[in-house]
Amino acid sequence: xxxxxxxxxxxxxxxxxxxxxxxxxxxxxxxxxxxxxxxxxxxxxxxxxxxxxxxxxxxxxxxxxxxxxxxxxxxxxxxxxxxxxxxxxxxxxxxxxxxxxxxxxxxxxxxxxxxxxxxxxxxxxxxxxxxxxxxxxxxxxxxxxxxxxxxxxxxxxxxxxxxxxxxxxxxxxxxxxxxxxxxxxxxxxxxxxxxxxxxxxxxxxxxxxxxxxxxxxxxxxxxxxxxxxxxxxxxxxxxxxxxxxxxxxxxxxxxxxxxxxxxxxxxxxxxxxxxxxxxxxxxxxxxxxxxxxxxxxxxxxxxxxxxxxxxxxxxxxxxxxxxxxxxxxxxxxxxxxxxxxxxxxxxxxxxxxxxxxxxxxxxxxxxxxxxxxxxxxxxxxxxxxxxxxxxxxxxxxxxx
Numbered sequence: 001x002x003x004x005x006x007x008x009x010x011x012x013x014x015x016x017x018x019x020x021x022x023x024x025x026x027x028x029x030x031x032x033x034x035x036x037x038x039x040x041x042x043x044x045x046x047x048x049x050x051x052x053x054x055x056x057x058x059x060x061x062x063x064x065x066x067x068x069x070x071x072x073x074x075x076x077x078x079x080x081x082x083x084x085x086x087x088x089x090x091x092x093x094x095x096x097x098x099x100x101x102x103x104x105x106x107x108x109x110x111x112x113x114x115x116x117x118x119x120x121x122x123x124x125x126x127x128x129x130x131x132x133x134x135x136x137x138x139x140x141x142x143x144x145x146x147x148x149x150x151x152x153x154x155x156x157x158x159x160x161x162x163x164x165x166x167x168x169x170x171x172x173x174x175x176x177x178x179x180x181x182x183x184x185x186x187x188x189x190x191x192x193x194x195x196x197x198x199x200x201x202x203x204x205x206x207x208x209x210x211x212x213x214x215x216x217x218x219x220x221x222x223x224x225x226x227x228x229x230x231x232x233x234x235x236x237x238x239x240x241x242x243x244x245x246x247x248x249x250x251x252x253x254x255x256x257x258x259x260x261x262x263x264x265x266x267x268x269x270x271x272x273x274x275x276x277x278x279x280x281x282x283x284x285x286x287x288x289x290x291x292x293x294x295x296x297x298x299x300x301x302x303x304x305x306x307x308x309x310x311x312x313x314x315x316x317x318x319x320x321x322x323x324x325x326x327x328x329x330x331x332x333x334x335x336x337x338x339x340x341x342x343x344x345x346x347x348x349x350x351x352x353x354x355x356x357x358x359x360x361x362x363x364x365x366x367x368x369x370x371x372x373x374x375x376x377x378x379x380x381x382x383x384x385x386x387x388x389x390x391x392x393x394x395x396x397x398x399x400x
Contacts, residue, residue, distance in 0.1 A: 012135075013033070013034070013135065016032040016374060017030070017032060019372065023372075027388075028371070029388050029391065031371065031373040031380050031384070031392075032374050033383070034351065035250075036322075036351065037382050038321075039386065040385075041385060041388075043253065046252065046253045047314060048307045048308075048310040048314060049297055049301070049311075051310070052301050052307060055300055056296050066289060067280075068098065068280040068288065068289060069283075070098055070099020070289075070295055071292060071296060074259075074295040074296070074299040075097055077303060078097070078246060079097060081225065082216065082219070082232060082233075082263070083233055084229070084233060087236060087237065088237055089236045092269065094267070094272050095263055095265050095266075095272065096266070096272045096279070097261050097262055097263030097276070097279070098262060098276070098280060098283060099290045100290055101259075101290050101291060102247060103245055105260050106247065106260040106261055107141065107262075109262045109283055110245050111140060111143075111144030112286075113275070114146060114213075115145050115146060116278060124147065125174075126146075126148065126149050126174070126178070127147070127177070127180060127213070128148075128151050128178065128179045128180065129149075129150055130181075131150040131151065131154070132189065132376070133187075134182075135188075137180065137215070151165075151170050152165035152166055152168075152169050153165075153186075154186075154189040156354065159344040160344070161189075161191040161193070161197075163193075163197055167200065167204060170208075171204065171208075173205075174208065174210075175209030175210065176211070177208070179201075179210055180213045180215060181201070181213065183216025183217075183219065184216060184218055184219060184221075184229070185217075185218035185349045185351065186350070187351075188354065188376065189352065189378075190348030190352050190354075191349075192350075193231055195231070202238045202239055211242070212235045212239055214235065214243070214244050216246050217246065218251065218350050219251055220316075220319060221318065221322065221349075221350050222319070222349035224319070225312070225315070239265075241264075241265060241267060242264075243265075244264075244265070245261075245262050246260060246261050246262075251315055252294075252297075252311070257291070259295050264279070321382075322382055325381050325385075325389075326345050326346045326348070327346050328386075329392075329393070330342055330343055330345050332390065332393045333397070336393050336394070337397060351381055352378055353378070353381060354378055355378075355379055357400070358377075359375045361399050362374075362375055364399050365396065368395070369399075371392060371395055371396075
């Protein structure tokens with residue numbers, strides 16, 4: 001039986017990481033892996049997380065299952081972090097959610113929920129994703145049996161968000177379709193929607209009877225915790241239904257602990273509870289129970305005033321460091337003769353931006369200088385540092 005399967009193409013980003021790890025060049029620079037790095041090129045454990053770990057070791061008394069919904073304190077805290085404690089949907093008990101194994105788990109559970117909704121009314125629908133989008137969005141949602149279409153989002157020639165094209169494409173959506181939106185720090189472009197654009201999208205989706213599905217994996221790394229959630233909160237206030245997938249990998253640095261959550265904003269509390277039961281049932285059929293450790297740490301941090309303040313200070317430092325790297329990178333490129341070609345990088349948000357160079361130039365940077373990034377020229381800004389930036393700038397200008 002097993003011999004009927006065909007070989008699959010290797011994951012390009014994972015392969016790139018392996019190549020970089022095995023490279024013996026002392027000057028190598030990893031701009032591919034989507035993780036935050038400090039000045040030393042290390043992804044550290046946040047101090048607030050380290051303190052929470054020590055507390056958890058002292059207070060944990062059992063390894064019993066936490067149930068398909070996960071840790072209740074974690075779910076409540078993340079809901080309020082995303083939407084705010086005084087959001088109308090929260091106060092009206094129209095928001096329900098469960099803990100998941102990372103943001104990928106949240107997307108998968110949401111995808112299966114959407115598929116069930118289509119199946120229950122014997123109706124087909126489409127999930128619209130941005131072009132470009134995070135590489136794993138399409139396989140995750142396709143594996144749930146969903147049909148996908150792309151809407152134009154980023155113009156690689158002008159290095160800007162092409163909002164008119166986005167709205168033109170989404171105007172072709174139909175009732176009960178789903179539109180996947182990046183809550184902040186768009187991956188891979190770094191080009192985010194502004195508040196006016198979020199408002200126009202909400203108006204269009206309501207007019208078309210389309211449900212927004214927000215993936216927010218970088219809250220706090222764009223403009224701030226509340227600022228990065230503005231669009232999500234606006235949708236939850238003005239749209240009758242919203243689906244949300246969130247992750248604690250980046251803003252808590254809990255990459256390997258796989259901590260995420262999926263939430264549903266329903267039209268009323270009764271429908272919300274029905275959907276929570278569906279979410280738990282889907283989780284039960286896939287992995288039964290989520291891991292508890294990482295969620296327990298987040299629960300501790302968000303319910304301890306001192307730890308929460310420390311975490312927010314660390315997150316602010318990370319955000320400001322990335323913004324500073326963007327500014328210095330552009331300044332150095334211009335000083336090296338780039339003639340403002342890369343000025344757009346300074347205005348983008350989060351960890352990622354496109355360099356806008358060819359695959360051959362990406363290959364040359366890797367082979368000649370041991371500078372690694374994905375073939376699309378998406379680079380992780382957090383992989384830069386004051387130690388390697390001059391080297392990267394010189395290599396890029398030589399390649400160009």
